[in-house]
Amino acid sequence: MNAISQTGAAVDISRLSKTYEVREDDDVVALDGIDLQFEPGSFVAVVGPSGCGKSTLLSLMAGLTGITTGTIAIDGETISKPHPKIGVVFQSDLLLYWRTVLDNILLPIEIKKLDIARYRVRAEELLTQVGLEGFGNKYPSELSGGMRQRVAICRALIQEPGLLLMDEPFGALDALTREQMIMDLQAMWLKAGNTVLFITHGIDEAVFLADRVLVMSPRPGRIDLDLKIDMPRPRQWGSTHEDKAYHGYVRQIREIFEAKGVLVSH
Numbered sequence: 001m002n003a004i005s006q007t008g009a010a011v012d013i014s015r016l017s018k019t020y021e022v023r024e025d026d027d028v029v030a031l032d033g034i035d036l037q038f039e040p041g042s043f044v045a046v047v048g049p050s051g052c053g054k055s056t057l058l059s060l061m062a063g064l065t066g067i068t069t070g071t072i073a074i075d076g077e078t079i080s081k082p083h084p085k086i087g088v089v090f091q092s093d094l095l096l097y098w099r100t101v102l103d104n105i106l107l108p109i110e111i112k113k114l115d116i117a118r119y120r121v122r123a124e125e126l127l128t129q130v131g132l133e134g135f136g137n138k139y140p141s142e143l144s145g146g147m148r149q150r151v152a153i154c155r156a157l158i159q160e161p162g163l164l165l166m167d168e169p170f171g172a173l174d175a176l177t178r179e180q181m182i183m184d185l186q187a188m189w190l191k192a193g194n195t196v197l198f199i200t201h202g203i204d205e206a207v208f209l210a211d212r213v214l215v216m217s218p219r220p221g222r223i224d225l226d227l228k229i230d231m232p233r234p235r236q237w238g239s240t241h242e243d244k245a246y247h248g249y250v251r252q253i254r255e256i257f258e259a260k261g262v263l264v265s266h
Ligand SMILES: Nc1ncnc2c1ncn2[C@@H]1O[C@H](COP(=O)(O)OP(=O)(O)OP(=O)(O)O)[C@@H](O)[C@H]1O
Pocket: 020, 021, 022, 028, 029, 030, 048, 049, 050, 051, 052, 053, 054, 055, 056, 057, 219
């Protein structure tokens, strides 16, 4: 097996809605009529106010939650349950504390009864790529938060998913670790070429990382703005944050939030 070599999946979301039936007369319409297409290999970030349906969108795409109406297709295949083409990373690393790093990464392989020996080599390659060479036999409790999140990313990538779904993956990390993880994610994605959906509260990290930023409206979630981010890659932390274009994109997104009353200036 090569170092990460998957190609990106095409995503086609059509008239997608999700209503949570909480109580008989108190349904929650979390998403309402979303139409989206992702180019294979594109990096798409989603920002929006708390409760607008970002995690719901991710959960539907991951096949973890049932769709109310509409369809989601990955490379033409309709998604209704978890699929090996889709890897997921959450804010919490969800590592099993009694398993070593390597055994955590190999968990999806073990569950599916695939060839562990073959994937062990791949897991070690992934660990090297995320700067954790030699950490395979450690336990999660021996790692920092950033290191654990790197392991969670390796676990999501072990089956070479064409689509990587990330739900605020760096939300629980300190600012310095977060900066490093953003740079490392960019490097991994440039190498891997998979399609990424990246959910975040951070307008800055969305603009820095993405080809496209989707801005969602307060509930029920719709797409208010679909902004193409046209800046060269690889993006450098210092120069990109000083770039006029970068500030223009951030301003455009902030203006939407201000217009919707999500951000209030004093
Ligand atoms: N299992 C559920 N049952 C009922 N309502 C739910 C459920 N999950 C989410 N909701 C509701 O759906 C709406 C969208 O929630 P969701 O978690 O997708 O938003 P979000 O944009 O990811 O929020 P945050 O940024 O705070 O994580 C919210 O009003 C939430 O209360």
